[in-house]
Amino acid sequence: MVRASLPTVTTVASILLFAWAYVTDVDSVIVFSLGVIxxxxxxxxxxxxxxxxxxxxxxxxxxxxxxxxxxKPRIVRQLYLGKVEDLVAALDQAQRPLAPLETAVAAFAxxxxxxxxxxxxxxxxxxxxxxxxxxxxxxxxxQYLLLAAINRAVAPSSKCSCVGQG
Numbered sequence: 001m002v003r004a005s006l007p008t009v010t011t012v013a014s015i016l017l018f019a020w021a022y023v024t025d026v027d028s029v030i031v032f033s034l035g036v037i038x039x040x041x042x043x044x045x046x047x048x049x050x051x052x053x054x055x056x057x058x059x060x061x062x063x064x065x066x067x068x069x070x071x072k073p074r075i076v077r078q079l080y081l082g083k084v085e086d087l088v089a090a091l092d093q094a095q096r097p098l099a100p101l102e103t104a105v106a107a108f109a110x111x112x113x114x115x116x117x118x119x120x121x122x123x124x125x126x127x128x129x130x131x132x133x134x135x136x137x138x139x140x141x142x143q144y145l146l147l148a149a150i151n152r153a154v155a156p157s158s159k160c161s162c163v164g165q166g
Contacts, residue, residue, distance in 0.1 A: 048079070061087065107154065114150045 048063040061084070065077035081087055118124065127142030139147070151157060 048077075050081075059083065110154050111150055114153060115146075118146050118150075 048065050051062050051064045053060050053062060061081040063079040063081055064075050066073050067076050068074070069076070082090075124140070124142040124146055127145055128140050131141040131145070
């Protein structure tokens with residue numbers, strides 16, 4: 001933390017306090033006295049500036065932090081940022097979402113999609129018309145064949161476990 005110069009703090013504090021006084025209808029004498037109190041103890045951080053340097057025909061960028069030392073402006077901290085391409089690449093990378101560390105793949109609505117396609121094609125009546133008839137109990141041969149085909153397409157398992165006999 002660096003102690004900011006008194007004129008800078010007073011100006012910023014006065015602007016903010018007068019704006020607050022205008023909105024809240026507070027007397028300006030109170031605002032002025034608050035501005036003097038704020039300016040006497042408020043500490044500001046210094047802000048960096050973007051500075052290009054040309055070295056051997058290439059432009060490199062630095063973030064420089066300046067502050068007054070013994071009344072003269074001095075660079076107190078300098079960070080190398082790189083070329084323009086490096087800055088753009090870093091910005092693009094920062095805006096991309098992070099890749100997940102672990103991914104779980106789950107099937108969703110695949111059985112429903114296949115059953116919907118079979119209904120649109122009228123597959124069960126077609127199969128029932130081709131396959132031999134059945135007694136009046138349980139699933140028809142077309143329905144059973146459709147369930148077995150969907151089972152094989154989605155999660156292959158035995159035929160007995162498909163119907164629930166296994």
